[in-house]
Amino acid sequence: MHQKVHFLFALLAFLFVLPGAKAQYTTPGNNLSLTLQDLVGMxxxxVTETDGxxxxxxxLTIASSDTLKISEPETIRTAATVRIEIMGKFISDPAEGMVVFTAQDTTSSAANFRGFRFEDADPAVFRNTVVKYGGGIQLIATEALFEHCIMRNNGHSNVSAAITYSNSSPVIRYSEFRENSRSALASGAxxxxxxxxxxxxxxxxxxxNSNRPQINLGPGAADTIKIVGNYVExxxxxxxxxxxxxxxxGGSSKVLIADNVIVNNRYGYAQTGNNISSVIRGNTILDNDIQGNPMQGGSGLNFNGITNNHATVRGNLVSGNLWGVTIQNTAQPNFGDADDQGGNVFFDNGNNNQIFALYNNTPNPINAIGNYWGGNTDEEAELYIIHFPNDTLLGLVTYLPIMQLHPHVNSFAFRANDNEGLQEDLVGIIDSENYLxxxxxxxxxxxxxxxxDFSVALGVFVSPDSNEPQDFTQDVEYTLSVPHGDEQxxxxxxxxxxxxxxxxxxxVADENxxxxxxxxxxxxxxxxxAGDYVFEGLMPGTYNYSVAAPGFIPAEGTVEITDExxxxxxxxxxxxxxxxxVxxxxxxxxxxxxxISLDDQEYPAGEYVFEGLLPGTYDYAVAADGYETVVGSVEVVDEDVEESVVLTWLRYTLTFVVTDEQGVEVENAVIVLDGQVYGQGMYVFEDMLPGIYDYTVEAEGYHTVAGAAEIVDEDVEVLIELVIIVSVNEWDYNAFSLYPNPASHYVIxxxxxxxxxxxxxxxxxxxIVIQTRMGSGEKQLNVEDLKEGIYIIRVVAGxxxxxxxLSVVR
Structure with missing residues (x-):
């Protein structure tokens, strides 16, 4: 017996390495862009291919940085219990036709493939793609687009819905979810x-048939949850x-539920828990009563939570449910205020031979002004609303005034878009007195x-259906009815x-x-x-007009023609x-x-924007301290104008007059101006900007003269008197220094x-502001009494x- 057991293990080990046995496969993760055919080869x-x-x-795992792209119609059959795992990028987007993911064996749910798992992956694309007989699609921290897709007959071996998301916000458009074993879309709590x-x-x-709605969503992220324009049956x-x-x-859910048709479920829409704020508008919620037990469901709309469970409910049609609206705990939906009336239509909601349009099973007051409750009288509304008058433990519902319904026509037309033979819309003339x-x-x-195309109020029904073509060679009668029985x-x-x-x-005239x-x-x-202001041959009706003239703001409006x-x-x-x-x-x-002066009107400094200008030519002058004034003109025609002006700095002439002690001109002096040496005899410097310029004047046989010239707002002339050198033993020019410089109180x-x-x-x-003498060594000069500015210190020694x-600053 012992030998037989060893033989069995050896046989099993052999079977596991037989040719054709397939281990899982992970792509290399080398930033590859792969097709299905690529995967067959690697x-x-x-991944294999048979008969197309x-x-x-x-x-199969698509590694991070790799991409699997399917751009042609393909059928992919996946083995039972096998899952496709995506950590990189996945794109299923055929230009024509459909991509189909299905099981290899579709005869039982046990043979379903396990589905998809996306985790920390790049945004995925499912477009024109069918996923069926799988275990569901799991999105973990991965965004995904599903567009023109079909999800049907999927089980829940992978996750608890056809699509389950976690820390993701998938986008689903123009797609179909049918006959999946659990919810079509769901997330965790x-x-x-x-x-x-x-x-x-x-x-x-x-x-x-478990207690899982077809769309089963948990708390929202920062963006708004949007459920818009869907059909839920x-x-x-x-x-x-x-x-x-x-x-x-967790989180704070913002929700938009709009323009959906929700029909034939155990309940229509349920909003449960805390920190939810929703807008519910334009939905048709019908016959959600299939369980038949009012103690376990049947609400068209249900709100169950504390006071931060909010909803703004406007313009919905709610009919045929066991309860129109139920409100539980301390939830706080709003069905209409005095300045924003609800416009909801509730009728034929009830159970056990009693109408229940709204049941306020909370102690809180509820606003529900301007709704239709199943009749045109206040007494009927009170009868159909359960609140404080029925039980003093319940909150009061403020519902007056109610909205009434009448079998009236708001507008009627044959639209060119709906009728091929028409070149333009044909609008009907409504005679409300004779119903014609x-x-x-x-x-x-x-x-x-x-x-x-009939336009009637929400809750008014037209028979025969206004979308059906009719022969109008004879008069056609339409019956308009409202829920409480009125017909016309x-x-x-x-x-x-x-x-x-x-x-x-x-x-047409101007303001004058x-x-x-x-x-x-x-x-x-x-x-x-242009100039033709008469329109003739007009039928009675309302007409839109627009009036435009050069140089004027166009005008729009409507005019109504009745009988003149x-x-x-x-x-x-x-x-x-x-x-x-600028x-x-x-x-x-x-x-x-x-x-700026504009047309001789001077404006405050720095005011560069001029509004309310009529078309025309405007003269301007632009002046600023230190700059040449610029004059010009600008034309305003038919749009705002930006005028760029470049100001040129004012420039001046600095002239040196160089003489000796007897006043005789020295013609061969060399001037060094701000470190720049100029040629002998060059004494005139033009195009000088305002500022302080250091200079030295040197000439052979004369002592050098140094100083500074300041140009403010005019030309400057500097008189230089050169002294003849008469001593051979010169006093050391570099022997004299001063500090601190700049100085504030004293200088040494x-x-x-x-x-x-x-x-x-x-x-x-x-x-001369200070005059003194000094010997060898140091001497302190007090400069506290000097104004801030530039001063010249001359040291005369022989x-x-x-x-x-010297600069004095404080």
Missing amino acids: SGGV DFFINST NVLGSPQIMFSSFIHNTTE GLYTVVGGIAVSNLLG ITVFVDAETDITQLIP VWTVTLVTEEPDLFSVIFQ QTSIDNAVITLNGDTND DVDVEITLTLLTYQLTF ITDEDGAAVEDAV LHNSADGAAEILVTDLNGS DTIVVRK
């Missing part, structure tokens, strides 16, 4: 996501339509198969005779009541020539524009304090040469003059 039998179909025989579910159908899902008695919950209090709708048509118009027969008659025709005469002769007027799409010609007075307002100056210097830096003069020196401190105007510049 996966070692995990692809087969996935073991777990403790994960966030805000799916966008639009224009899709959800039919007969949760085939196992139930079949199984325990299964609800749409549920949004936040049971654990008259439409005038040309005699040659084919009226044997016209589709009418309306007759539609088509008249080929021309009705009485009228004129509209426009009078001066006539404008060149305006162009368009009336209901017909445009007259109509005069319309139009006042046009002149068009004005904005003129903006002012810079030569270096492109903004000049912020310029003064240092003389390292032998002998005494006279110290003269002058301002830039040449006035025939030598040393000049230093």
Whole structure:
């Protein structure tokens, strides 16, 4: 027996390595873009191809950074219990036809493939793709688009819905979910996501008939959960339509439920938990009563939570449910305020032979103003609403005034979009007193198969269906009815005779009541020539007009013709524009304090934007300190104008007059100006910007003179008197220094040469402000009494003059 066991193990080991046995396959993760055909060649039998179909025989993983792209119609058959795992990018998007993912064996749910798992993957694309007989699609921290897709007959071996998301917000559009074993779309109670579910159908899902609605959503993420324009049809008695919950209090759900049809489920829409704020509008919620037990469901709308379970409910039709609306715990939906009435229609909601339009099973007051409750009287509304008058423990529902319904027609037309033989819409004339709708048509118009367009209030029903074509060669009768029983027969008659025709005469003037002769007027799409203000041959009705004239703001409006010609007075307002100056210097830096004069009107410094200007030419001048004034003109025609102005700095001439002690001109001196050496005899410097310029003047046989010249706002002339060198033993020019420089309170003069020196401190105007003497060593000068600015210190020692510049700052 012992030997036989060893043999059995050996045999099993042999079987596991037989050729054809397939282990799972993970793509290399080398930023590859792969096709199914690529995977056939590289996966070692995990992906194969037979007769044009692809087969996935073991777990296939698309690694991070790799992409699987399917761009042609294909059928992919996956083995039982095998899952397709995506960590990189997945794109299923054929240009034509469909991609189909299905099981290799579709005879039983046990043979379903396990589905898809996306985790921390790049955004996925499912477009024109069918997924059936799988275990569901799991999205973990992965965004995905599902567009024009079909999800049907999927089980839940992988996850608990056809699509389950966690920390994701899938987008689902124009898709179909049918006969999946559990919910079509679901998320966990403790994960966030805000799916966008639009224009899709959800039919007969949760085939196992468990307490899982067809759309079963947990708490929302930062974005709004949107469920818009969908059709949700139930079949199984325990299964609800749409549920949004936040049971654990995580996140804050914002929800839009709009323009959906929710029919034949255990309940229509349920909003459960806390921190939910929703807008519910334009939905049709019908016959959600298939379980038949009012203690376990049957609400068209149900709100169950605390006071931060909010909803704004407007313009919905709720009928045929066991309860119209139920409100539990302390939830706080709003069905209409005095200034924002509800416009909801509730009728035929009830159980056990009693109508229940709204049951406020909370202690809180509820606003529900401006709704139809099943009748046109306040007494009926009170009868159908369960609240404080029924039980003092219940909150009061404020519902007056109610909305009444009457079998009236708001508008009627034959639309060109609905009727091939029409070139334009034919709008009916409504006679509400005689319940007659008259439409005038040309005699040659084919009226044997016209589709009418009735506009009636929500809750008013039209029979026969207004979408059905009718033969209007004879009068056609339509019965309009409302839920509480009122009916009215309306007759539609088509008249080929021309009705009485009228004129509209426009009078167009400006704000000064001066006539404008060149305006162009368009009336209901017909445009007259400029200056032609009369429209003739018009049938009674409401007409849209627009009036435009050069230089004026166009005017729009409507005019109604009843039984006479109509005069319309139009006042046009002149068009004005904005003129903006952009002012810079030569270096492109903004000049912020310029003064602009516009048409001789001077404006405050820095005001560069001029509004309300009429078309025309405007003269301007732009001035700023330190710059040349710029003058010009700018033309405003038919748009705002931006005028760029470059200011040029003011420039001046600096002239040196160089003489000796006897006043004789020295012609060969060399001037060094701000470190720049100029040629002998060059004494005139033009195009100088305002500022302080250091200079030295040197000439052979003369002592050097140093100083500083300041240019402010005019030309400057500097007089230089050169002193002849008469001593061979020169005093050391570099022996004199001063510090600190700049100085605020005092400056220390240092003389390292032998002998005494006279110290003269002058301002830039040449006035002596300090005069003293010093010997070898240091001397402190008090400068507290000097104003801030530049001063010249002259040190005179024998025939030598040393000049230093001193800055006084505080």
